[in-house]
Amino acid sequence: MNADTTTYERGQALSETVNPGMEQALAKRYDALVPGLSRMVVEVPYGTFYSRGVVDEKTRLLATVAALTAQGGQTKPQLKVNIASARAVGASREEICEIIYQMTLYGGFPAMINGMNTAIEVFEAEDSA
Incomplete structure (x- = not known):
């Protein structure tokens, strides 16, 4: 993990690599109902868990x-x-x-x-x- 980037930035970079456009699609579908849901999906699973770098x-x-x-x-x-x-x-x-x-x-x-x-x-x- 890069200490110079935020969890959200790490998640954003990774999500765009493995699932381009995901955050925008989630925002369009869900953010009006649950504001910030798309960002949370990028930040928590992608930025916190998936970007740890322990396994490829x-x-x-x-x-x-x-x-x-x-x-x-x-x-x-x-x-x-x-x-x-x-x-x-x-x-x-x-x-x-x-x-x-x-x-x-x-x-x-x-x-x-x-x-x-x-x-x-x-x-x-x-x-x-």
Whole structure:
């Protein structure tokens, strides 16, 4: 972590690297209802947790994909974002699918199938872009 930057600045830089435009999209959708929500999402997870530098972004995002997969289908929107972010930092389709497959042991078959279906949607969007 760079001591010369604020938590928010670190979060902003990282979020723009792995998920460009996220803060603006969150602000447009939620800030009228909950002022500052977009900034909090950038500052807390990205600036406080994700930017620690202990593990690389690919590892961190694959761990996130695993956790969201194991939690089941209710996390589909977040899983899509994190699969796309993992791809943006160099995770292969095979690595992502292997991580999702392993979650059969921790989240069960339905969670794994939901995760695979979500990954397929992300990959199809990549292919059509």
